Amino acid sequence: MVATIATTMLNATVSGLNSTNYYEILDEIAKYNVQLNWAERLWAAWYLWMQNDVLATGILSFVMHEVVYFGRSLPWIIIDAIPYFHKYKIQKDKRPTFKEQWDCAMLVLLGHCTVELPQIWLFHPIATYFGMDYGVPFPSLTKMAIQIIIFFIIEDAWHYCFHRALHYGFLYKSIHKLHHTYSAPFGLTAEYASPIEVMLLGFGVVGTPILWVLFTNDLHLFTMYAWIFFRLLQAIDAHSGYDFPWSLRTFIPFWAGADHHDLHHEKFIGNYASSFRWLDKIFDTEAFPEAQKKRREKKMAQMRARKTQ
Template sequence: MEFNLNSTVAAQATTTYSELFALAGQNPKLSLLEKAWWSHYAYWDNDILATGIITFLAHEILYFSRCIPWIIADALPGVFHRYKIQDNKAPPSVKDQWSCVKYILAIHFIVELPMIVLFHPMMEFFGLKYAIPFPDLKTIAIQIAIFFFVEDTYHYWLHRAFHWGPLYRAVHRVHHQYAAPFGLTAEYASPWETMLLGLGTIGPPLVLGYFTGEVHLMTVLAWVALRQFQAIDAHSGYDFPWSLRRIFPLWGGSDWHDDHHRYFRGNYSSSFKHWDGKFEFLSFEKFEVR
């Protein structure tokens, strides 16, 4: 049989995921991940549901698992305090972290889950691929690099606008509840901010896919995972000797974004420093409020 996501032969002939995985194993050219991918879509036999499940679970698992190291660091101040950026501030309490988790889960289920359910129809409309095989690593790396720079530009100007008084009070104030951020606060934001910033994450793959027809869902998932990791690390409150910003000077890093939360202005970019350096002469200070 031809191994594509539009075939229902396997779903009709088998009933369990393990049987589907074994069936996919008949194609020696498929990697383990590609076999699992094909089996997932064949098992659910509903592309919208299958895409929604894999996207939402990946988002939740990757987000909270990446927060674990920072939760551990906050729980062991005797070991990690020397790397704390705002070392005059106490680590977040268990109450703070649990309150943050509850709010983020509410945002994820109420705001992000409906967007994820709608992603498959948007993906098909814009011409993104989701059938196997996956694109090669070089293609994935180049596209993700493009996404990082485009999203960073979008994030810089939108974030700067969020610090205009009315927008700050109506939208962005929630995210600045914590002047000394910690990992979990990366997605602690109002529903409007979540949707608008989320557009900067999913928009670049959709636009590139529309014009080239060469963007795969696996690339999008890898991009979203890296963007999550970047946001969580930027809010971690820790700066280590091996942090990426020490290797790649253009990278903002946690010390860069931590200053934004501490002083409530400047350092508006998500990943890189070039926009903030180029437009440093612009000042919205008279509109910026806590």
Template sequence: MVSKVFTDSSIAVPAQETFLKTWQVIRQIDNLNSIEQLWAAYYTYIGNDIFATGLLFFCLHEIMYFGRSLPWFIIDRIPYFRKYKIQDTKMPSNKEQWECMKSVLISHFMVEAFPIWFFHPICEKIGISFYVPFPSLSSMAFQVSLFFLLEDAWHYWFHRGLHYGSFYKYIHKQHHRYAAPFGLAAEYAHPIEVMLLGFGTVGIPIIWCYFTRDLHLFTICIWITLRLYQAVDAHSGYEFPWSFHHFLPIWAGAEHHDEHHHHFIGNYASSFRMWDFFLSTEAGDIAKKTRENKQKAKAEKLAKKAN
């Protein structure tokens, strides 16, 4: 099987003996930037699009997840950063980190790996492109921003649903094993929860492309990279003066999600704060006090009208 990774069907580059040689040949093609050249060289050298896409997404997921978790693991062991720890009396032990990592790895290989390896046939079926050149930066930025908003809504409602009755007891309770979360715990969850909430990350781009026929695999790579970065950071347990929500107030971040783990309820959204704010599901003592004051003011207003 030979990859047909070029939009221009007249371009045919056979795979060379090594990836480096394949890349050097493709570098001679005009109108491709350096990332597009590497992308085309990768698919050309592998020569099997199904395997190439599966390997790409599996490695991307593992590198981003554990690569982003590693700095938090190190920070947990440096006393200087303790002042930024949100729940500073609860530091994860090496044993907890190790047990969490083993569980996450099992989930990655036993639950997530299978659909990843069959992702490319779905892409071909609904029109997700993997050709070069890539779409414009503005197009990719718009789609990634839209996916963040749509995934946040999906996550809010299904995460909130997982806190009810048997759903919490038999499914979501596993994720709440750690009342003070840490980076590795972002995907520490029951397989049903992994699939349910994970659909917001993978399924939303698929649905978008099904209706629009306008999506590229590289855009999905960017989206998954940023989504994993956000998920791990939200579980880091640290609040810094330079944390992103200080610059973008609607961003959730670790301070928002840590309250969810601490109180076991509220703050259900993943990336933003709007849903919790407008639906009065914010967690924490400050949010509770604010709701009580609003209810008190409303009651006083009604009492005045009655008199």
């Protein structure tokens, strides 16, 4: 299936090289395919060098996920250790200890290797079966941005519905309770969850692009990686426990942010959405004091109305 990732000229160029050296293949691609940018050359050389598309995508996906997840979590670990930033901590008296962060990281890593890795390996054959492209050149930045915004909106709705469901009775005790081990979350806790929850909520992240390509036949693996990258950043930052004056929610009022999700962990109810605030507002599940006050006032008014009847 290597022929699907590049032009006929690109394959012909490399086929006569008979090299097992990735950098030699990269040099040949750069020499005869000047229309490709550096990222596209690296990408094409990887698939041509691997000679196994499922393996190439599996390795690339797993490494990308681990680098982004733990790489983005590291700054929050450092921030927790610097007193200057503590004034921005939402729950100021609940900073994680090093042991808590270490234990959390080890459990998350275990989950990545045992629960997420098989799903990552199955992604390529499933997504390509439905029509996902992984060739070069990459799609335009405009197309990628539009698709990623759509994925954020769809996934937010999925997350809201199933996250809210996981807070009911048996589902909470048997599945979701593990994620609420820490009432004051920190970056690493974004994927600190039971295997069932990881698969259930993770389907919104991975399944949304698969459904998209099923109906549109228009999705590139590079767009998928960009989507996963931004969704991981969002999840980790929402669990960071810090709300800065320069946080994204300051500039985008409907963006959920850390203050939104931190309150969910503190109160154990409300603020169920992942990326945006509008579904909690529409369905009256906001956990902020102002929303709670309005609900109490509304309930009291209804009680008074019944008494006067």
